[in-house]
Amino acid sequence: MSNELILQTASTYLKANYPELTAEAMIAFLVTVADDGQVVDEIAAKMGMSEPAAYHHLKLLGSSGAKLISIENLGDGRNLVNLTDLGLAAKEAINAALSAVL
Numbered sequence: 001m002s003n004e005l006i007l008q009t010a011s012t013y014l015k016a017n018y019p020e021l022t023a024e025a026m027i028a029f030l031v032t033v034a035d036d037g038q039v040v041d042e043i044a045a046k047m048g049m050s051e052p053a054a055y056h057h058l059k060l061l062g063s064s065g066a067k068l069i070s071i072e073n074l075g076d077g078r079n080l081v082n083l084t085d086l087g088l089a090a091k092e093a094i095n096a097a098l099s100a101v102l
Contacts, residue, residue, distance in 0.1 A: 001098065006030070009101065010094045017090070018066045024049075025060040032061070032069055032081055033091045039078045040071070055079070061087075 007030070014026050021029075024047075031046050032038065044054035058081060061069045068087035072080045083091065 001102065005101065006098065009097050013090065013094050013097055018068070021060055021066060022057065024057040025065075028054060028057045029061055029068060029087075029090070032058075032083065032087075033094075036083050037080065039074070039080055041078065043081060 010030055011023075011026050014021055014029065027047060028043060031043050040055050040058060041051045043058065044051045047054055047057075055071075058069065058071060059065060061067075062071050066086070067084055068090055070082050070084050072082070074080055
């Protein structure tokens with residue numbers, strides 16, 4: 001399965017259901033889906049951007065936005081990112097869409 005197919009399928013689903021998301025927020029969602037339970041700086045490193053920039057995009061996915069992820073302050077300057085029930089449902093829908101095209 002190519003990265004292009006994954007990105008196209010995920011972005012089609014996310015655009016249809018969460019039109020307010022930016023392309024960067026969609027990528028942040030895919031990075032989060034790939035390994036749930038990461039801290040923001042890990043996601044930032046995988047996205048090739050600063051932690052503040054990644055946090056900005058993740059906020060669009062969080063409780064004040066699409067509600068696909070939760071961001072929990074760990075009290076040591078780090079923020080843990082996890083999928084919410086809506087995020088898990090989106091992950092399952094994207095996986096189902098990918099299975100349908102294979």
